[in-house]
Amino acid sequence: MSTNDTYYVPHKAVWPFIGTAGLMMMLAGFANYLNGSAIGPTMMIFGLSLFILMLTGWFALQASESESGMYNHSVGISYRMGMMWFIFSEVMFFAAFFGALWYTRNLSVPWLGGIGDGPARATKDLLWPAFEAAWPTNGPAEVGGEFEPMGAFGLPLLNTLILLTSGVTVTWAHHGLLAKKRDQLIKGLIATVALGFLFVGLQAFEYYEAYHEMGLTLGSGIYGSTFFMLTGFHGFHVCVGAIMLSVILFRSWKGHFTPENHFGFEGVAWYWHFVDVVWLGLFIFVYLL
Known part of the structure; x- marks a missing residue:
């Protein structure tokens, strides 16, 4: 139990290790899948199962500790700082991929096509004299095979509208929580979860x-x-994010969270808004440009 003078420190936290093992298994499975190994999909499914187990167990533990009064103001600050650093790490994660896209489109492909002076011309002559710089590209001599680039309109635009709408519904749910309108909170969360899984389903169809x-x-x-x-x-x-929102929905239905104590909801809402912003960047730089 935390008081104003003590700080609750959890013991025997096994869930971070299980989550790490699940993510590593998913990564190894994906690498094997890309290299044509038959065990790849099985490893990915097993890793995802471990990851979902971690989410379930860790969220249940956090919820029981919070509702039993183990956390004080200092613990709440730690949670907020932890979530901020986690989202920052996610920003850097996606920044690396956006950087790779920018480098490829604006530097490496033009260099291979001989666009520029000195090194660019030498690169083209040395590596593939017949290569013509263009985007999108499947590589010199079309080594990637014939393909049709993905357009911005249709499913991508629809998914953009869905994700932006989900940002509105989770904000509406938050206002309901602050105003002690639990019915509005639950309805907003139901809409957000439904829109999140709809987005994933439509993206699977797009793939x-x-x-x-x-x-x-x-x-x-x-x-x-x-x-x-x-x-x-x-x-x-x-x-x-949709899985986490589902947990928050279940906890809200059980009567958890108050206007004064609801960081579980708030942290997931931060994450969801981050996902919205990243998608806007994806839609502009991957689909539109």
Whole structure:
């Protein structure tokens, strides 16, 4: 039990290790899948199962500790600082992929095409004299195969509207919590969770169309790899955010959270708004430009 003079320190925290193991298993499975190994999908599913187990167990532990009064103001500050640093790390994560996209589109592809003076011309002559700089590209001599680039309108635009609407609904739910209107809180969360999973479902359908109708795959040169890495990791973050919002919805239905004590809700809302902003960047720089 925390008081104003003591600080609650959790013991035997096994969930971070289980979460790390799940993420490592997913990464190893994905690497094996890309290299044609039959065990890759199985490892990915097992890793995802471990990750979901971690989310379930850790959230249940946090909820029971919070509702039993173990946390004080100092613990709340630690949670806020931890969430801020976590979101900052996610910003850097996506910044690396956006940087790779910018470098590829604005530097490496033009250099390979001989655009520029000195080193650029030498690079073209040395590596692939016949290469013509263009974006999107599947590589010299079309080594990535024939494909159709993904347009911005249709499902991508619809998903943009869905995700922006979900940002509005989670904010509406937050206002309901602050105003002690639990019915508004629960309705807003239901709408947000539904919109989040709808986004993931439509993105899965978009991937199916890309692979089977457009010839656009991870192997479609640098355009295909950057497209699926950026949108795929974002889709994973949306899925995780929707799972977290589902937990918050369940806790709200059970009567948890008050206007004075609701950082569980607030932290997930921060994360969800971060996901919204990242998607806007993706829509502009991946789909539109």
